[in-house]
Amino acid sequence: MNNHLHLPWLELSIACPIVAAIICWRLKNECTVRSVALVACLLTLALTLGEWFDFNTLGTFSAQDSNSVVFLLFGAEYFVINELTAPLLSKVSLLFGLTIFATMRSKAGRFSVVNALLAEAIILAILSCSSTMLLCLLLAFSTVLPWYEMRLRGRDTSVFSLCMSLHLGLMLAGTLLLWLGHDSPLLSNLAVCLMALSAMLRAGIFPGHFWIVDLFEKCTFGTAILFVAPMTGAYFVLRLVLPVVPVWALHGIAVLSLSTALYAAAMALVQIEARRFFAYLFISQSSLVLAGLEIANPIGMTGALCIWLEIGWSLGGLALTLRAVEARIGRISLEQYNGLFDQMPHLGSLFLFTGLASIGFPGGLSFVGMELLVEGTVEVYPLVGTIIVLATAINGVALLRAYFRIFTGTRHIATVSIAARPAERIVAITLSLLILVVGIWPNAAIRSRYHAAESLLRIRQESGIDQTAESSPPLSSSRLNELEKEKGH
Amino acid sequence: MMMHVCALLVVAAPAALALNMGLSLLFGYRLSERRLALTTQVAVSLSAIAATTLLINMLMTDQVQYTLDLGHWVDLPVEHFHFTLKFLFDRLSIPFVILSLLLCGVISAFANRYLHRDEGYTRFFLFFVIFLLGMVVTSVAGTIETMFLGWELVGLSSALLVAFFHNRVNPVANGLRVWTIYRFADGAFLFAALVLHHLTGGGDLNLMMGSQPWPESGCDIGSTHALIAGLLLLVAAAGKSALIPFSGWLPRAMEGPTPSSAIFYGALSVHLGAYLLLRVGPMLEQSPTLQWTIIALGGITAIYAALVGRVQTDVKSALAFASLLQVSIIVMEIGFGLRYVALIHIIGHASMRSLQLLRAPSLLRDHRRLEDNIGYSERIKLASRPDAAPTRLRIWRYRFAMERGYLDTILDEWIAAPFLKIFRTFDRLERQLVMCLSVGNRKQAAKHVSETDEMEAP
Numbered sequence: 001m002n003n004h005l006h007l008p009w010l011e012l013s014i015a016c017p018i019v020a021a022i023i024c025w026r027l028k029n030e031c032t033v034r035s036v037a038l039v040a041c042l043l044t045l046a047l048t049l050g051e052w053f054d055f056n057t058l059g060t061f062s063a064q065d066s067n068s069v070v071f072l073l074f075g076a077e078y079f080v081i082n083e084l085t086a087p088l089l090s091k092v093s094l095l096f097g098l099t100i101f102a103t104m105r106s107k108a109g110r111f112s113v114v115n116a117l118l119a120e121a122i123i124l125a126i127l128s129c130s131s132t133m134l135l136c137l138l139l140a141f142s143t144v145l146p147w148y149e150m151r152l153r154g155r156d157t158s159v160f161s162l163c164m165s166l167h168l169g170l171m172l173a174g175t176l177l178l179w180l181g182h183d184s185p186l187l188s189n190l191a192v193c194l195m196a197l198s199a200m201l202r203a204g205i206f207p208g209h210f211w212i213v214d215l216f217e218k219c220t221f222g223t224a225i226l227f228v229a230p231m232t233g234a235y236f237v238l239r240l241v242l243p244v245v246p247v248w249a250l251h252g253i254a255v256l257s258l259s260t261a262l263y264a265a266a267m268a269l270v271q272i273e274a275r276r277f278f279a280y281l282f283i284s285q286s287s288l289v290l291a292g293l294e295i296a297n298p299i300g301m302t303g304a305l306c307i308w309l310e311i312g313w314s315l316g317g318l319a320l321t322l323r324a325v326e327a328r329i330g331r332i333s334l335e336q337y338n339g340l341f342d343q344m345p346h347l348g349s350l351f352l353f354t355g356l357a358s359i360g361f362p363g364g365l366s367f368v369g370m371e372l373l374v375e376g377t378v379e380v381y382p383l384v385g386t387i388i389v390l391a392t393a394i395n396g397v398a399l400l401r402a403y404f405r406i407f408t409g410t411r412h413i414a415t416v417s418i419a420a421r422p423a424e425r426i427v428a429i430t431l432s433l434l435i436l437v438v439g440i441w442p443n444a445a446i447r448s449r450y451h452a453a454e455s456l457l458r459i460r461q462e463s464g465i466d467q468t469a470e471s472s473p474p475l476s477s478s479r480l481n482e483l484e485k486e487k488g489h
Numbered sequence: 490m491m492m493h494v495c496a497l498l499v500v501a502a503p504a505a506l507a508l509n510m511g512l513s514l515l516f517g518y519r520l521s522e523r524r525l526a527l528t529t530q531v532a533v534s535l536s537a538i539a540a541t542t543l544l545i546n547m548l549m550t551d552q553v554q555y556t557l558d559l560g561h562w563v564d565l566p567v568e569h570f571h572f573t574l575k576f577l578f579d580r581l582s583i584p585f586v587i588l589s590l591l592l593c594g595v596i597s598a599f600a601n602r603y604l605h606r607d608e609g610y611t612r613f614f615l616f617f618v619i620f621l622l623g624m625v626v627t628s629v630a631g632t633i634e635t636m637f638l639g640w641e642l643v644g645l646s647s648a649l650l651v652a653f654f655h656n657r658v659n660p661v662a663n664g665l666r667v668w669t670i671y672r673f674a675d676g677a678f679l680f681a682a683l684v685l686h687h688l689t690g691g692g693d694l695n696l697m698m699g700s701q702p703w704p705e706s707g708c709d710i711g712s713t714h715a716l717i718a719g720l721l722l723l724v725a726a727a728g729k730s731a732l733i734p735f736s737g738w739l740p741r742a743m744e745g746p747t748p749s750s751a752i753f754y755g756a757l758s759v760h761l762g763a764y765l766l767l768r769v770g771p772m773l774e775q776s777p778t779l780q781w782t783i784i785a786l787g788g789i790t791a792i793y794a795a796l797v798g799r800v801q802t803d804v805k806s807a808l809a810f811a812s813l814l815q816v817s818i819i820v821m822e823i824g825f826g827l828r829y830v831a832l833i834h835i836i837g838h839a840s841m842r843s844l845q846l847l848r849a850p851s852l853l854r855d856h857r858r859l860e861d862n863i864g865y866s867e868r869i870k871l872a873s874r875p876d877a878a879p880t881r882l883r884i885w886r887y888r889f890a891m892e893r894g895y896l897d898t899i900l901d902e903w904i905a906a907p908f909l910k911i912f913r914t915f916d917r918l919e920r921q922l923v924m925c926l927s928v929g930n931r932k933q934a935a936k937h938v939s940e941t942d943e944m945e946a947p
Contacts, residue, residue, distance in 0.1 A: 156927040214923050266912045267919075299568050337658060342608075349514065361645070362638045368563050368572060371634070371679075375570070378683055389679055393672040400648065400668050408655035425517065432515055446563050 003058060008065040009051030010079040010128045013089065014121050016044045017096075021117035030108045034100070037113045041097030044120065048089040055081050061455045079128040083452040084238065084305070087445075088127055091312045092230045094430075096120040099222050102320050102427045104327045110153075111222045115145045119223075123230045135239060136175055139202070139232060140168050146219050146227045155218040163201060163211035170198035171240075178244065192245050196253060199241045203233030203290050204283045205253070206260040216279040221323040228282060229316050231308060234289050238456060242293065243463050250294040251380065257291035258377070258387040260284070265394035269401065274322050274332035277402050281318075284395055285311050285358060288388060292373045296460070300376020301453035306369030306446055310357065310435070314364060317354035317431040320424075321347050325406065328418040334402060337409020346420040348407040350428040355399040357435045360392055364439040368446060492546055496557035496578055498539035499586060499629060503622040506532035510618050514611070525614045526601040533597060536625065537590035544583050554579035554702040556631055556695070569690070575631030577694060581703045581832060585764055586628040588836050592756045592843050593621045599847055600748035609653060613746065616653070620646035624757055628764070632692040633682040636768075640678060640729075640761070644671035647758050650749035651742045660744035667738045674728020674735070678765075681721035688714050698771040704828040708771040715775035722769055723783060730762030730816050732790045737897035739813055743805040751846040754809050756839040763819045763835060770828050780824050787820035793894050800890040804849045812842050 020040030024033045055063050062082035065071075070078050081089070096116060103111050122142045129135045143164040150157045174194035181187025201208040216224045242250070264284035271277040285307065292304020324347055325340065326332055341348040357364030360371075370392060378385035420428065438445050506528060513520050520528075547555060555578040563572035578586075597617065604610045623642030630636035648671060652664025682692065688710055689697045699707025710718070726732070731739040731754070742754050752758065766773065766783065773779055791814055798810030815838045822831040848855060876883055892898065 158928040159923055159926045162926060210919055210923055213919070263915075266908070267916060270909055270912045270916055299565075299570060302565070337661065339656065341655060346517070356645070362641050367638075371572070372570065374679065374683060375686070378687075385683075386680065389676040393676045396672045397665070397669045401665055404652065404655075404661045404665055408652065408661045409658060411656055429515055443561070443563050446565065450565055450568075 003060045003063045004066040005051060005054045005058070005063050005081070006066060007050070007054065008067050008069065009047055009054060010065045010081060010124075011069055013044050013047035013051065013093070014079070014124050014128065016040055016047060017117040017121040017124070021114045021121070024117065025114045030105065033113055034103075034105070034108065037100050037117060038097070040117060041093065041100055041120070044124070045090065045093040045097055048093045048124070051081055052086045052090055055086050076131075078131050078134055079125070080130040081128060083448065083455055085127045085235075087309060087448065088230070088235075088312075089124060091309060092123050092127065093120065095229055095312060095316045096123075096226060098316070098427045098430065099226055099320065102324065102424050103222060104324075104421075107220075107222075107327055111220050112149065115149060115223065116226060119145050119226050123226075123232065126232055127230070127235060132175060132240065135236075136168075136171055139171065139236065142227070142232065143168070146215060146223050149220065149223050150218050153218070153220075157218075159211055159214040160218070163208060167198050167201040170194045170201065171236075174198060175240075188244075192241075192249065195241050196245055196249060199233060199237045200253065200256070202236055203231075203257075203286060204228075204260070205257055205287060205290065206263055209260060209264065209283050212283055213276055213279040216275045217273075221275065221319065221326060224279075225316065225319040225323070228286075229312060229319070231286055231289065231312075234286065234293060234308060237290060237293055242296070242456065243460055247296060250296050254291045254294035254377075255381070255384060257287045257294060258384055258391070261287035261291065261391040262387050262394070265391040265398065268398040269394055271398075272333060272335045274326070274334055274402065274406065277334060277398065278315075278319055278322055281355075281358075281395060281398060282311075282315055284391055285315060288373065288391065291388070292376060295376050295380050296457065297376050297379060298450065298453050298457060299372050299379065301456065302446060302450040303369045303372030303374075303376055305449035305452055306442075307360075307366050307373065309445065309449065310365040310369060310438070313431055313434050314354045314358035314366070317350060317428070317435075318358060320427055320431075321351040321354065324420065324424050328414075329412075332406055334405040337404065338406050339409035339412045340418075341407035342411050343414055343418050344407075344420055346425055346428055348403070350432065351407065352403050353432055354435065355403065356396075357439065359395045359399060361396075362439075364435050365442050365445055367439065368442050372446075492543060492555055493557065495539040495543040495546070496555060496576060496629075499536050499543065499578075500557075500576055500625060502532040502536040502539070503618070503625050507618045507622045510615055514615065520611065522601070522605065522610055525611065526597065529597045529614060529618065530594065533590055533594040533621065537587060537594060540578075540583060540587050540590060543578055544587065547578070547583070557629075558631075571691065572634050573632050573692065574635060575693065576629040576635070577631035578629060579703045581764075581767060581828075582629045584832060584836060586625060588839060589621075589624045589628055589757055592752060592839060593617075593624070595843065596748045596752050596756075596847070599751075600746075603748055603850075604746065609655075613650070613653060613749070616646045616649045617749070617752075620650070620752065620758075624761075627761060631694055633685055633694060633697070634692045636694070636765075637675075637678055637682055640725075640765075641675060643758055643761060644668070644675060644729075647671070647742070647753055650753060651745045653745050653749060663738070663741035663744045667742055670728050670735050670738050674725045677721045677728070678725035681718050681725060684714070684718045684721065685710075688718065694768065698769065701771075703768075704770060708775055710772055710775055712776045715772050716779050719769070719773055719776060719779040720782070722765060723779075723786065726762030726765045726820075727786065728762070729765070730759055730820070731813055732762065732786055732817065732820065733793055733894075734896055734900065736790065736793060736813060737893060737900065740801075740806045740809045740893070743803075743809060747805075747846065747850050750805060750849075751843045754812055755842040755846040759812055759816055760819070760835050760839055763816055763823060763831065766820065766823045767828055767831055767835075770823060770826070773823070774826060780826070782824075784821050784824035787817045787824060791817035791821065796886065797890045797893050800887065804852050805846070808842065808845055808849065812838075815842075 017040055020036055023036050027033050062080045064077045064080050068077060100113060100116055122138055126135060126138045126142065129138060147157055147160055150160065174191045177187050177191035177194065181191065204212045212228060261284045264280045264287060268277050268280035268284060271280060289304045289308045292300045357366060360366040374385055374388050377388055557576040559574035561571045562574045600613060604613055619642050623639045623646060626639030627636055627643060630639055648664045648668035651667050652661045654660045685697050686692050699709065701707040728735050739754055743750050745753065773783065794810045794814035794817060798807055798814060801807040801810060819831050819834050822834060
């Protein structure tokens with residue numbers, strides 16, 4: 001079966017924001033910079049959508065670029081698209097585009113468009129990368145941009161530097177040990193442990209979660225969202241940890257992830273600052289995704305992948321709403337009622353809608369995703385599954401509390417209009433429609449995520465790490481053919 | 490074919506209304522009051538006519554149940570995971586859905602005048618339509634997952650309706666309280682759904698409750714499993730119907746506008762827990778322990794509501810506790826297996842209480858008119874028997890009733906406060922940890938201390 005795309009979509013989608021970043025860097029006029037960045041984001045979105053559709057026509061699990069420049073230069077293919085990453089690439093490019101589009105002109109000095117475009121290229125490269133070493137390198141590069149911004153703003157970078165250095169050090173050590181000691185069980189086990197620790201740190205699993213909260217406090221909201229929302233930590237787990245870690249260790253990490261989800265949900269409930277509230281809500285939801293991935297059964301994994309897809313839009317939308325409110329009234333305190341609904345009803349509605357969609361309320365893909373996740377978890381640990389329900393319930397309470405604190409109370413008096421601008425309304429409409437359409441017709445998305453989950457588990461089985469295969473039965477050759485046919489159909 | 494169209498219309502009309510209203514608001518298209526009221530009335534009428542036609546058809550053809558199967562909404566055949574959109578029209582759901590639609594129609598007509606030119610008119614109707622959709626979906630749900638979908642919509646719209654007057658803090662705080670209880674009750678519902686899914690291999694309510702149509706029993710679930718699933722469903726029902734220990738939110742819900750109070754704790758929402766228990770009635774009979782638990786919970790709540798209701802000083806609170814008393818009796822009836830009695834009780838009570846609540850704002854006017862008509866009287870003397878209880882008991886009883894059984898205090902001080910205290914401590918510790926790790930912050934702090942010392946030095 002042909003596994004080459006019809007065009008070099010992947011390389012083009014990565015090159016487009018890089019070229020735009022270089023052009024923007026040379027330009028002086030802020031309006032022109034913004035226009036160039038928006039055109040580049042739109043083009044990148046079109047390219048990622050193109051590669052997704054092209055990939056779907058091939059009917060394979062993964063595909064590479066045709067006429068690849070990287071292959072011509074280095075003699076090896078470094079970028080691939082597969083069932084897992086195909087929608088994620090479009091999701092990431094959409095999120096970057098909307099963030100840049102919704103940025104107020106008055107905030108152009110704080111939020112660097114050049115950095116955002118570079119970050120987009122790096123994230124797209126991470127999600128497309130097939131080489132382990134290059135992936136590690138890109139993960140390291142991705143941490144530089146927020147660090148640089150914090151330095152520029154004169155904010156303390158110690159916590160971020162410490163955690164990311166530890167993450168990168170563990171990742172490097174793990175990769176090297178895995179490469180060097182594949183014959184020695186001791187070294188292999190050590191490597192696996194190091195990789196798992198590194199992944200947990202990057203994904204914000206307790207107790208290594210506080211750097212995310214710190215990042216949100218010290219970076220601009222836009223940069224922080226764009227750094228965490230693509231969930232590169234979860235991708236790291238899928239690419240580097242899932243294929244090599246034995247099932248008992250995966251389940252251990254899953255339990256830890258579930259505990260983090262519950263802890264972060266409870267922490268979100270007691271926050272008195274909107275940014276910290278969002279950071280904990282994000283940690284809680286992303287931990288649920290990670291838990292589902294590590295449960296390593298098709299149902300739980302499908303649920304996790306659905307939530308992953310959904311929270312990109314929904315938590316992205318929630319963050320953009322908070323950012324828009326902050327741009328008008330400064331840092332938002334949750335200690336008092338701010339009474340903003342009458343002034344900005346669109347933003348209030350978007351906050352509620354995206355927030356509810358992210359916690360698995362009817363209307364979004366997470367509703368079914370959460371059911372799948374609970375079902376998958378209960379299959380492995382019947383009682384631990386209750387944690388998901390509890391965490392989701394607390395997240396719901398925290399979300400409505402934040403909504404009430406920000407948008408209700410004695411009416412906020414403003415001398416000028418602080419209602420949503422047309423750009424913000426367009427973002428609201430885009431995200432809401434996206435959430436609604438996928439939420440009302442979720443079957444296609446869920447089937448696609450299920451195929452991705454099955455393929456990932458197949459890779460894991462083929463690697464022979466899970467000899468007992470207690471969580472998922474081995475797939476027979478006829479079943480594999482069936483899957484391919486189903487996918488082709 | 491006709492039955493299919495009617496059944497589809499029952500669900501599709503409120504769904505189309507909700508979608509239309511949501512999209513109009515999303516695109517910034519402002520619907521006029523007249524258009525809002527008209528579209529709501531049309532959708533409710535269409536749905537009600539369809540439901541009545543379906544009922545007449547079923548009576549004429551001697552059919553006791555009709556299932557509308559819209560196929561799998563989500564389907565993973567290899568994993569045997571199906572989320573089926575199935576709606577069940579039987580001797581339980583049809584009366585309940587007709588009742589819901591009639592009361593929603595009456596209340597939307599009332600709200601159209603009551604909230605005329607109110608700045609929250611559109612917002613009220615948006616929440617109201619979500620509530621209507623949730624009620625219809627829950628009433629006619631044929632699978633436990635579909636029922637959960639409607640259940641969640643009812644919960645959200647109820648909480649937002651309680652917080653309708655959002656420029657005041659009290660309604661908002663009460664809305665959050667209602668939401669908090671609903672969220673935990675919804676969690677229990679989700680778990681019960683999963684347990685039932687595992688026990689019966691699917692979420693179909695028909696399969697779960699046996700092959701016989703409601704109310705005949707034919708459930709195959711074992712006693713222990715029925716007890717576990719039933720207890721979880723009882724928690725969900727207790728949350729929604731304000732049974733003990735969740736009764737505290739009921740009088741707080743009166744902060745919403747009168748029309749929302751009428752649909753919320755007067756008529757429909759408060760009966761939804763009892764409806765859930767009625768729907769799973771055949772399963773409840775599998776476990777005598779479960780039945781006695783339901784009877785006991787209903788009995789205790791009834792005594793509580795009767796005691797507390799006697800000392801309420803405002804009409805809406807008094808009506809709220811009167812509602813609770815009737816709902817607890819309905820729950821007891823369900824526990825005793827008197828399903829038709831419970832269904833008739835729900836219909837009668839919901840209709841009567843809606844009328845009382847809708848008349849509540851003009852109660853004084855009505856009273857004066859009554860006095861005018863019968864001629865002026867100094868005071869209507871109520872016959873009362875002397876209380877034979879000892880004084881200390883009477884005082885204790887009075888305080889207990891005034892404090893609404895200390896239920897809110899117990900939940901606040903024993904559960905919420907320790908929980909929040911623990912996590913606030915964690916939050917403080919995390920902040921301190923970050924502060925310790927932040928070299929720049931420590932330098933700044935040291936610089937600040939040295940500057941302060943220099944300033945303070947003579």
